[in-house]
Amino acid sequence: MVPGTNFNNKVFSLAARKLKNEFSWSSTRHVIFTECRRKYYYHYYGSWGGWEKSSDDLSRELYVLKGLVNRHGWVGALVNREIKRVLNELRSTGKVKPLAVSTSRLSQYMRTEWRLSKSLKCRGKSKSTLLYEHEYGVEVEQEQWREAHERAMTCIRNFHSSRTLGYLMSSRDYEILVIEKEKPVFFPIKGTKAYVNVPFAFKRSGGKTVIVEWNTGENSPEPLKSLCRVIYMGEKYDLDPHNISIRECKLLYNTEEELTFNLRELQAAREEIEASIQEMKVLLSEEETNTASIENFPKTDDLSMCERCNFYKSCSKT
Ligand code: SF4
Structure with missing residues (x-):
């Protein structure tokens, strides 16, 4: 237990803080929620406000751990x-x-x-x-x-x-739509903001839009992440999803692969997001104020998750 905190009974009345911890969704949030409920709690609730000097020791510690990257x-x-x-x-x-x-x-x-x-x-x-x-x-x-x-x-x-950069340098038949900004963008799903990051997107003069994912690892991104990018681009730029493709550039292997999604897959993605939002909300102590209580977010039984978890330090003390 971190000194100076009543850890187990801690309930965050988030609405009282200066910045409001609004409930939102993202594919990253969904992955964390699936991995371990306690990790999800630390990431989205326990660390909230930890950037403020006046916050308690535990929030500050969780905020630091949340930002770790391997x-x-x-x-x-x-x-x-x-x-x-x-x-x-x-x-x-x-x-x-x-x-x-x-x-x-x-x-x-x-x-x-x-x-x-x-x-x-x-x-x-x-x-x-x-x-x-x-x-x-x-x-x-x-x-x-x-x-x-x-x-x-x-x-x-x-x-x-890469072929992609070669094309961008040699052709004039395209328009750059997106170069990722610091602040993520979102699309609405039944009143909830679904945040998404679009690394890069351009539109060819023929009408096709290409969303480019620059991948530096061995594995491809979660399909739901790519689907969210397509949904966002379709809504934001009023594009027909048939005219949007995802180009995965695996930079380690210098390969490029283009994927498209049909309407059924996009609808299934929306339904998956809605279900995920419901699962998250049901665990809140109070949905209106997005208030969460640690007791509702148990630790995972899969200890292999803990070996590489950012919050291990704090979590192992409880
Ligand atoms: S250390 Fe394990 S139980 Fe604790 S938050 Fe991380 S994954 Fe969950």
Whole structure:
């Protein structure tokens, strides 16, 4: 138990806080909810307000743990940030700087963030990256950190030589619709905001819209995530879903695959989201104020989940 907190009986009256913890949905939230109810509670309720100096010790601790990212996720985030930068440059200047500029920027970010994380000086600072490995003192060989760097370099090299970037640089027959912004966007599902992030989307002059997912890992994203992107783009830009495709660029392997979804799949996705929202809401102590009580969110029995859980430190004390 974290000192100074009445952990087990803690109920968060969220409406009383300055920023309102509004109930919303996202595919990430759905995955966390499915993995472990307690983890879901920590992530969306227990850590709420932990960025404020005046908040209690437990909320602050959970907020720090919530932001942890392991080295694989970190590589993905940094590569995606560099890709975004290149695409913004392309949009504003019509040109792309040489690969060497990207690799140098990326390496610089990696060095700076790694040092800061290692020193734990960034702990609790919202704009900084704190690596799971450093927070939990996981032994990682120098060789493994080098591999993480090499992975980032491979991904950015493959992005620069990708068919997608080649097309964007050589053709004028398209319009860039989206380059991911910091703030996620949403579409409504029966009065609930369903948040989604669209990494990049462009529309060809023939009418086809392509949503591009830059994947730096081995596995493809959850289909529900991709479906949400299609639903959002269809609604936001008034596009026929038949004319929207998802292009998954596996940057590690330099492959690109295009997927389309039919109306039945999109409807099934909506129904899955609605069911997921209901399952989440039913566990709330008070739906109107989005108030949650820890007792309603049990720990998982699957201990393999705990081994890589950001909240292990706090959770194991209870
Ligand atoms: S440590 Fe295990 S039980 Fe606790 S929140 Fe994480 S996954 Fe759930």
